[in-house]
Amino acid sequence: MAATSDDQPASFADNVKNALFWTAIAFGLFILLIGLKTDQQANSIVLEPRPMLLFGVLASVFIATLAGNMLISQRTSARLKPSSVAAGPSWLSRVEPVLKPFLLAFVLVFPFVSIALAGWQGSIKWIDNFGIQILIYVMLGWGLNVVVGLAGLLDLGYVAFYAVGAYSYALLATKFGLSFWILLPVAGILAAFWGIILGFPVLRLRGDYLAVVTLAFGEIIRLVLINWVDFSNGYAGISSIPRPTLFGIPFTSGDDGFAARFGLEPSGLYYKIFLFYLILFLALITAWVTTKLRRLPIGRAWEALREDEIACRALGINTTTTKLTAFAIGAMFGGFGGSFFAARQGFISPESFTFIESAQILAIVVLGGAGSLYGVVIAAVGIVGGFEILRELDFLKAVFGNDFDPAQYRALIFGLSMVVIMLWKPRGLVSSREPSVALKERKAISTDLVKEGHG
């Protein structure tokens, strides 16, 4: 075997032994749970042995453990070898000039490509479920990136700001009839305000403690929305939230609607395309602002805060305001995203703002590589797009039978892919840091040196 060379930290035989050990444990666990099945026949219960299923489970446990072990020992041996620090510009900065216009062009023509490929009706699904949904999460990921990736403050309650944005728009639009374009900045400002409100009590907290308090904050906002029925209508939520208009042209089927104005066939698709470009615009603003901020003093102060807070204070940086601006700006983009979400859905309820949303946004940031713009896009496409793709895999029914619904396995696949990515790339898909300024050339900084922040 090639793997049994001496410099390997764990030999192939060790790995096999370890895998056999876990298989034995799995056997003990599953022999009754999976190996036997009780069937009710008339008046009696009969035991039906299922050896093949048990064998299948054990075999997969063995293979998965072995593969995991091999991967880990390969990584450790790679780490033992003298590592060369990435010199010269990173691969990302080399491909970026080509990648950026290509990606931009792709998203700009995406609605028309999907109409051309999937037809007038079929494309709604692609524009709405894929395009808009992914872009919302890309935007939220970029917003959270400011807090988690740059400032190194672990925020588990990001969805609270999304909720503040959504309810700001929903309430102000339904009660006072204000337009989306006025309320969009208002929602952002209100969310930023709540970001500062959250920021104050957690200024002195670090690491796990910070994460727990932000988690609690997210839950508090949700519970207030549920229980303060007079204000938010509780579980029933807020419905018939007005749709945004295109410079005053509504997307309705009436005479003054978009289709009628431009002499087009009435269709719901125009509205979806409009929403697609709207969220694309918002996401691009987020990207523009966050890249710009990274190169400004405030962005550098955020990263310095992530690296070493005490050194920051010794250099005269007010860490209080620096942390608060990170929370506020991250929250502001969450608020923009939230008001878009409310406008798109037309109905919101506290159910949309559960912890799992925060977890998903955080997973996108962490998997993509904290601090990285492109990593977040890749992770959002993978996670959000992946979930939607599962619904489309009807052909699997031919393989696994008609009862098989791939969408039910999303949590399993999500978890597995997360474990695999974290084994393979512990610091996310794009795990190098791009310097914000350079004298001669920008060299990518390996994440071995970059700290993750501690609260």
Next chain:
Amino acid sequence: MSLVSSPLLTVEHMTMRFGGLVAINDLSFVVNSGEITALIGPNGAGKTTVFNCITGFYKPTVGRLALRLGNGDFDGLVDEATAGADAVAGNADAMLYLLERMPDYEITQKARIARTFQNIRLFSGMTVLENLLVAQHNALNAASLYTFGGLFGIPSFKVAEKESIEKAKYWLERTGLIDRADDPAGDLSYGAQRRLEIARAMCTNPVLLCLDEPAAGLNPKESAELNALIRSIRDQHECSVMLIEHDMSVVMEISDHVVVLDYGTKIADGTPDEIKADPRVIAAYLGVADEEVDEVEAEVGL
């Protein structure tokens, strides 16, 4: 130099208690401007605690730390500031800061005291140049109109950024790190990291630079270069230096003034030659033979 021997920082009756432990006991000393003041003492004497009090990381339990900025007339300012509620008194020519009333970041920002750390604290994942730009954060942030102007690339911010890069380049050249400007700080060798930390502190434009064991872990050649660097900081940049150091070759060679601490108490204060001859210092550092204890104690007045 006209500034010589005018007091820059006066520490009066400073006591720092951690619970029942008295880390510093009624310490008073003066740091003169234009001088290199060394703070020495055996391990655990409380030297770093003194630094932490001066730079605001600790608030002293008792005591007054007054820093004088400017060449004007400071008569009565200390009493005026102490009587008032603010940390600052005086005018543009003569500003007096009471450090014990200021948060740490304002001590660097306004009273212009910079420091380095015993265990180097660089932003290891940021480049050498970025480290030096972070040190100029306050000036740059104001030039970017607190981000709003910088976001839209106002010209005055671009000018300020260029100036700060020039300043960073100057200090990189002074510390011999100019070729490493675009490398991550964590990749530098130990000696280079120490120099970078000094360069970073100097980028905050200090009047008093506090160095916590700058020569620790340096070889003799690097130590000699460090001496030259510290001297040039004093002579060319109107910056006084305070340093904690165990390497006596550094201390005796470059200091103008030495303060010796033992168990939180000042046991000597004077020129390097006076300190070398002081029996209390010798006793604290080397100890004395059992039979001589009484004699020495009588001599030093214990």
